[in-house]
Amino acid sequence: xxYDRYGQGLTASRDPLDSEKELGHDLLDVxxxxxxxxxxxxxxxxxLQSSDIKDGKLxxxxxGASIGALVTRLYxxxxxGAVAGIILLDSNIAVDYSDVWxxxxxxxxxxxxxxxxxxxxxxxxxxxxxxxxxFDLKVKNAEGLxxxxxxxxLPHADAPKLVGVGGxxxxxxxxxxxxxxxxxxxxxxxxxxxxxxxKFTNAYVKLMIEAR
Amino acid sequence: xxxxxxxxxxxxxxxxxxxxxTDEGKCDxxxxxxxxxxxxxxxxxxxxxxxxxxxxxxxxx
Numbered sequence: 001x002x003y004d005r006y007g008q009g010l011t012a013s014r015d016p017l018d019s020e021k022e023l024g025h026d027l028l029d030v031x032x033x034x035x036x037x038x039x040x041x042x043x044x045x046x047x048l049q050s051s052d053i054k055d056g057k058l059x060x061x062x063x064g065a066s067i068g069a070l071v072t073r074l075y076x077x078x079x080x081g082a083v084a085g086i087i088l089l090d091s092n093i094a095v096d097y098s099d100v101w102x103x104x105x106x107x108x109x110x111x112x113x114x115x116x117x118x119x120x121x122x123x124x125x126x127x128x129x130x131x132x133x134x135f136d137l138k139v140k141n142a143e144g145l146x147x148x149x150x151x152x153x154l155p156h157a158d159a160p161k162l163v164g165v166g167g168x169x170x171x172x173x174x175x176x177x178x179x180x181x182x183x184x185x186x187x188x189x190x191x192x193x194x195x196x197x198x199k200f201t202n203a204y205v206k207l208m209i210e211a212r
Numbered sequence: 213x214x215x216x217x218x219x220x221x222x223x224x225x226x227x228x229x230x231x232x233x234t235d236e237g238k239c240d241x242x243x244x245x246x247x248x249x250x251x252x253x254x255x256x257x258x259x260x261x262x263x264x265x266x267x268x269x270x271x272x273x
Contacts, residue, residue, distance in 0.1 A: 061267055063260075065253055073233070084271040086234075087263055089252045090245075093226050157229025169235030171270050173263055175243045176227045177250055185249035 003037055005030055007143035015144055024144030027067070027153055031074040038082075054081045056165035065089035067147070070154055073162065076170065080163035085171040093157075094150035098132045101200050119193035127192045 006015035006025065015025040015033075042048040042058055052058065060083045064072030069091035076083050102113055104125050114124040133139065137147045164170030183197035227242040243263075248255035 059271065059273060061264070061271060063264065066250060069230075084273075085267045087260075087267055088230060089260065090248075090250050091227065091230060157226045158232040160233070161235075162233050164234075169233075169238045171267060172231065172234040172239040173243065173267060174227050174230045174239060174241070175245050175252055175263065176224065177248050177252060178244055178246050181247050181255070182249045 001041070003034075005033065005143065005145070007145070018144040021146060023138070023140060023146035023148055026146045026149055027070055027074055028078075030071050030145065031078060034071065034075055035079060054079060056081050056084070058082065059084045059165060061085040061087070063087040063089070064091075067092045067145075070094065070150060073154060076162045076164065077160060081165060081167065083162070083170050084165045085173075086162070087173045087175065089175045090177045091174075092150075094137070094147070094154055096132075096136050097200075098128075098136055101128045101131065101196075104128065114196065114199070116193075116195040118195050123193055124196065127190070127196055130190055131192065 004011040006013060006018075015029065017025040017029055038058070038060070039050055039053060042053055043050060046058075048057060053060075062072045062075065062083055062085070064070070064087070066089070069088040072086055072088065076086065102109055104111075104114075104121065111121050115121055119127075137150060162170055162172075179198070183194040186192040186197045187194050224242060231239045231241055245252045245256055245259055248259070253260045
């Protein structure tokens with residue numbers, strides 16, 4: 001079963017919470033919505049009680065891509081006992097790109113960090129401006145999904161441990177993108193010089209690890 | 213060049229961290245989706261479908 005979140009795909013309606021919150025609803029709200037869907041299907045279509053979900057009778061397998069990986073983790077953290085298996089496809093990492101891509105206007109900025117055969121300083125400025133205008137955590141998006149508290153909701157890659165059916169850890173598959181294809185696609189879609197994808201998508205992860 | 217920015221291992225580290233959020237023996241490490249960018253389900257739907265099938269077999273009860 002797949003579904004579209006509020007403000008995505010075929011779900012044209014807005015999350016009612018968006019009128020109360022400046023940047024919109026957050027990832028925890030999305031995880032709560034997911035539970036509503038699961039609960040509704042379980043109780044109206046499968047003849048189960050709400051309590052059967054936490055008892056593991058649904059034996060759920062959740063698949064989350066990108067920001068969906070964060071939703072999946074939050075869901076399992078808040079519903080221990082319900083999930084048997086998880087597939088995470090190229091998880092989003094909750095940090096700001098502007099913290100990772102060096103600021104060209106900072107006094108200690110070293111152009112040697114960014115300039116290479118496929119990238120002039122001017123190209124770097126353009127690429128950084130595009131990426132941060134699109135993806136920084138406080139940027140409003142059409143969905144009304146507020147990502148600004150996501151580093152606080154999920155500060156670590158390797159914690160907390162998830163509890164699945166029967167109080168045991170769920171079966172888990174972690175899938176990552178192909179770094180070569182990723183750099184090529186960033187170049188095609190955003191004009192990001194490949195050398196920058198290689199430098200800063202890696203650095204993005206480094207920052208996450210240092211922040212621990 | 214700053215080594216931090218050029219070492220490919222750092223990209224992999226976040227995913228490696230994720231493999232530890234379950235019990236030992238419940239995750240077979242990080243799988244790289246060959247030829248896929250960020251939207252793995254669009255770039256290689258059959259790869260994802262096979263992953264789902266194999267997951268369902270593993271958790272069957």
